[in-house]
Amino acid sequence: MTRRIALLAVVCVGTALASSPGDDHWQEGLRQFAAEDFRRAQDAFQEAVEEDPRSSKYTLWLALAMGRRAEKMSGLRKLTSAPPLVKRMRRELERAIELDESNLDAYDALQVFHLQAPSIVGGRKDRAREIAGQIQKLDSARGAGALAVYYEDVGEVERAGEQYALARQLDPDEIRHILSHAGFLSRRGAFTESDELFELAFARDPDNPKVWRAAATAWVLAKRESLYSRARQLIERYLETPDREPNPDPKSEVRELLKKL
Helix, strand or coil: CCCCCCCCCCCCCCCCCCCCCCHHHHHHHHHHHHCCCHHHHHHHHHHHHHHCCCCHHHHHHHHHHHHHHHHHCCHHHHHHCHHHHHHHHHHHHHHHHHHCCCCHHHHHHHHHHHHHCCHHHCCCHHHHHHHHHHHHHHCHHHHHHHHHHHHHHCCCHHHHHHHHHHHHHHCCCCHHHHHHHHHHHHHCCCHHHHHHHHHHHHHHCCCCHHHHHHHHHHHHHCCCHHHHHHHHHHHHHHHHCCCCCCCCCCHHHHHHHHCCC
């Protein structure tokens, strides 16, 4: 099982404003998820699903909690308990899409699953490419971003870069596309172009924790020591700031970045 099997790149898992029968359980699940008690989070999301079996949102978060639990398993449990849990995660993601065929976050999560999960639990690169096409039919910019993720994963770097740029072109006001392209450029060592995009993101939305995290992560992973001081400030600010919205990215991953500085 890969470490980031449930993590979405620069993802924003949204929330519905209308209340649903299982919202109390869902909110409890979010609290447990933020505390990184994924077992209790899964239980709470399961209760939310039982209260409202038609909720794509609850089903998606149930799947995310399962994925995180599997990531944290080690030793014998990694071999025995994680695979069936990951298989169930995939089924829940598929169910979330069945319940709401416009749930782009569920498509994103399912694509990441197929890119990162081994074939023994159902991961398929060709399915990841198909999912990118499905996303494209719903949202051309998100579809370009999904294609970019796919092409980068399979090593088609030039095509990935084209799609990251296309996503920005199609939806220039969406911060996620700016951050995704900036991160890609940083991974490719194109630091000047990457920095320009990160500065654009800072200018557009200076108080967005996702911007702080994306920039700091890119700088630390690229070992850009001249930017370590700024990265540390951004990370510390990120860890001190409440999430604007439900966040599928555990803060412990950001704390790990501090150890690299």
